Amino acid sequence: MPYFLLTINVFLMSIGQLFFKQSAIFCQHHPELNIILKYILNPWFYIAVSFFAIATFTWVKILTQMKISVAYPILSISYVLTAIGAYYIFQERLTALNLVGVFLIMVGVSLISIK
Numbered sequence: 001m002p003y004f005l006l007t008i009n010v011f012l013m014s015i016g017q018l019f020f021k022q023s024a025i026f027c028q029h030h031p032e033l034n035i036i037l038k039y040i041l042n043p044w045f046y047i048a049v050s051f052f053a054i055a056t057f058t059w060v061k062i063l064t065q066m067k068i069s070v071a072y073p074i075l076s077i078s079y080v081l082t083a084i085g086a087y088y089i090f091q092e093r094l095t096a097l098n099l100v101g102v103f104l105i106m107v108g109v110s111l112i113s114i115k
Helices: 002-026 035-040 043-063 066-074 076-092 098-112
Strands: none
Touching: 002 035, 002 043, 002 066, 002 076, 043 066, 066 076, 066 098, 076 098
């Protein structure tokens, strides 16, 4: 069960980050608004914060069931999913260096997961 929750948490974090990016785009497209209104009127910001709130509650539940020294490195898979999501959703480039970094993250997670 903790690995299932951890998988959900990874997706929640990745999706939340992508919504934060969309929130930043909203801010860029509304230079006429002051900094406070950019967030108050930004629906993407509320969605992103909601995903992170759910992820936080899930994270606390995960930590009641497994060691943080195992759970936290696995959470880094969210970096990989976020990079892939940014490539497809925002047409951000994934350079060779990015791909090497993603590969190293996956190797590290694999090493930590070995029992």
